[in-house]
Amino acid sequence: GESVGLHLPTLSVQEGDNSIINCAYSNSASDYFIWYKQESGKGPQFIIDIRSNMDKRQGQRVTVLLNKTVKHLSLQIAATQPGDSAVYFCAENLPIGGKLIFGQGTELSVKP
Amino acid sequence: SAVISQKPSRDICQRGTSLTIQCQVDSQVTMMFWYRQQPGQSLTLIATANQGSEATYESGFVIDKFPISRPNLTFSTLTVSNMSPEDSSIYLCSVEGQGNTEAFFGQGTRLTVV
Known part of the structure; x- marks a missing residue:
């Protein structure tokens, strides 16, 4: 079936460095993409989203890039902090049914 | 944004029994979703529940x-x-935001079957 996959299952960075988490998606019809952060014992928390008619979107310390040509999504976190340590999931929205398909997740570990 | 409450937050159950998980939303929503997240893995959609x-x-x-x-627009059970x-x-309950925006999640129900 269709799936969303991540290139890096684990990522360890030094505090203050920038982090980049990557994601590949397979459904070219997907029109909306979301990055979630999940801390231990909690449900996924929305970070940032992007629609398919955009290439880049910036939030506070986070940027999402979308490359539709190669069906690639990335999340950039600037000046990574210990509080950023969590598992990050990308998700694609299938235009029919409104359901989200999640990638496998990347565990980000920030070393002080 | 929507506030979603799930009950119970965790439970330990005997094999062969059944557990009902409740999901309450603070606003009316058309679509509610139930996901499963197995240990160390991503979220998998179980079903979409429409009132x-x-x-x-x-x-x-x-x-x-x-x-x-899905008895009404603010509640569902799995x-x-x-x-x-x-x-x-x-097990996670989720609702779609307005205008096909981000989905909001409850805190999840951690189920252990022994």
């Missing part, structure tokens, strides 16, 4: 195992029936 109609199940999930109720240790997972 006034039967839930729509994803491949690999069946109504007999995961019956769902039952995990005849549980086995393989059902040990986090």
